[in-house]
Amino acid sequence: MAAVDDLQFEEFGDAATSPAANPGATTIHIEGPSESPTHQPGLPRGSGGEEDDELLGNDDSDKTELLAGQKKSSPFWTFEYYQTFFDVDTYQVFDRIKGSLLPIPGKNFVRLYIRSNPDLYGPFWICATLVFAIAISGNLSNFLIHLGEKTYHYVPEFRKVSIAATIIYAYAWLVPLALWGFLMWRNSKVMNIVSYSFLEIVCVYGYSLFIYIPTAVLWVIPQKAVRWILVMIALGISGSVLAMTFWPAVREDNRRIALATIVTIVLLHTLLSVGCLAYFFDAPEMDHHLPATTAAPNQTAAAAK
Amino acid sequence: MAKAAESSGDPGTTIPRPLFAGLSDISISQDIPVEGEITIPMRSQIREFDSSTLNESVQNTIMRDLKAVGKKFMHVLYPRKSNTLLRDWDLWGPLILCVTLALMLQRSSVDSEKDGGPQFAEVFVIVWFGAVTITLNSKLLGGNISFFQSLCVLGYCILPLTVAMLVCRLVLLAEPGPVNFMVRLFVVIVMFAWSIVASTAFLADSQPPNRKALAIYPVFLFYFVISWMILTFTPQ
Secondary structure (H helix, E strand, O other), X not given: XXXXXXXXXXXXXXXXXXXXXXXXXXXXOOOOOOOOHXXXXXXXXXXXXXXXXXXXXXXXXXXXXXXXXXXXXXOOOOHHHHHHHHOOOHHHHHXXXXXXXXXXXXXXXXXXXXXXXXXXXHHHHHHHHHHHHHHHHHHHHHHHHOOOOOOOOOOOOOHHHHHHHHHHHHHHHHHHHHHHHHHHHHHHHOOOOOOOOHHHHHHHHHHHHHHHHHHHHHOXXXXXXXXXXXXXXXXXXXXXXXXXXXXXXXXXXXXHHHHHHHHHHHHHHHHHHHHHHXXXXXXXXXXXXXXXXXXXXXXXXXXXX | OHHHHHHOOOOOOOOOOOOOHHHHXXXXXXXXXXXXXXXXXXXXXXXXXXXXXXXXXXXXXXXXHHHHHHXXXXXXXXXXXXXXXXXXXXXXXXXXXXXXXXXXXXXXXXXXOOOOOOOHHHHHHHHHHHHHHHHHHHHHOOOOOOHHHHHHHHHHOOHHHHHHHHHHHHHOOOOOOHHHHHHHHHHHHHHXXXXXXXHHHHHHHHOOHHHHHHHHHHHHHHHHHHHHHXXXXXXX
């Protein structure tokens, strides 16, 4: 048995090896990762330096670039490949929806919420809910508008569900495809700092459509003014989310092309909402509406004279 | 064992004896049998079972499947957390329910030009493709339920809504009016809630805990759409 003293560790106090006490000894000093922005030499410092940092999420853009390369390593014919697109938790989906409802000027939706983890759950199920919300509330609104008419026979209008599905899914997938192709083409001509992958663009478009779900439900109210105010509000919110997301991607480009891109994005969004309102919801005509049943005798008597 | 018990039976001792201390003192006496026969009693029965399902009458076969389907119907009507639906899944019940629902929901061919309710094929496609999509969604989110088990549960939980359809059809034979509509609305809402509760009781455990809401929401949407189709059914 060895003596207990031999098993004692030798204590190396700080005083023994500090550079002051032992100037001849070599010491190794290891630094942690530095937080100063000077470690990223490739970024130009423009006049909107602060904005750039926030929009690009510079505090961990290094990490996100690293992580982006490590995902999606399975080949595309395995089930695990598609599972990486559904790698979100409940609170993450809620956060992304909240981010699409409250666009904060200066905060980029993709950098803030998606962070190289684009998911397909949100876009797919938000579009599915929107399809049924538009079809059902359109049907309900038509029923309420034509309620008192004698010649009106209620039909469920089931055909409109498939039309709504075609429109919404085409918008949510083809417009991002076109936008992604356009950004790639401009990227080859002008060196852009920010470029989004196709799935991130699909994600932004999918989550930006969320505001239309409560809007479609509220469109049941058969007042023209109410409906147009709702269109304005929804367009303002989702349009600003899209504009703030894509502005950093086109800002470095020719001024006119950048503006044209943003205007086209917002215009297509407007076209979708106004088109849905016009096609699925009949115009409320005030003649057949509620006043006809309450004050009808006087008015019809007066009109008949 | 008796010897060990005697030696430790002294009431005054406080020294704890180690475990199995008296084991070495035991000798096996002649009256503890350690020999016997090893037979497999099931073997002859299995052979009989195989030939019996091949030679049994058609009525027996059908009744056995119908009984299994009926047992699962009972599990849906009184949902408890049990594994019966998941363990022995079958797709007969969902098929019967889907065909019944689609037959009752289809519009008559007279007004096929006007934009009316869904056709048989549309209902069928919505039910089956909806169930497949929900199953794929739950598997992609990381749930550990098999494909057909999930289809089985979703199909069987349409039973309350099929009952609602039957009740609505009966109620629609009476004169139309707001009371008629209120009764149908109430029945459909109750059956919709029943379907959701039943399917959640069976499916919720197989999802990862932080994604339960993500997996349950499509089920809610699916049954909501079917309830809407039932509620808006108008006979010609």
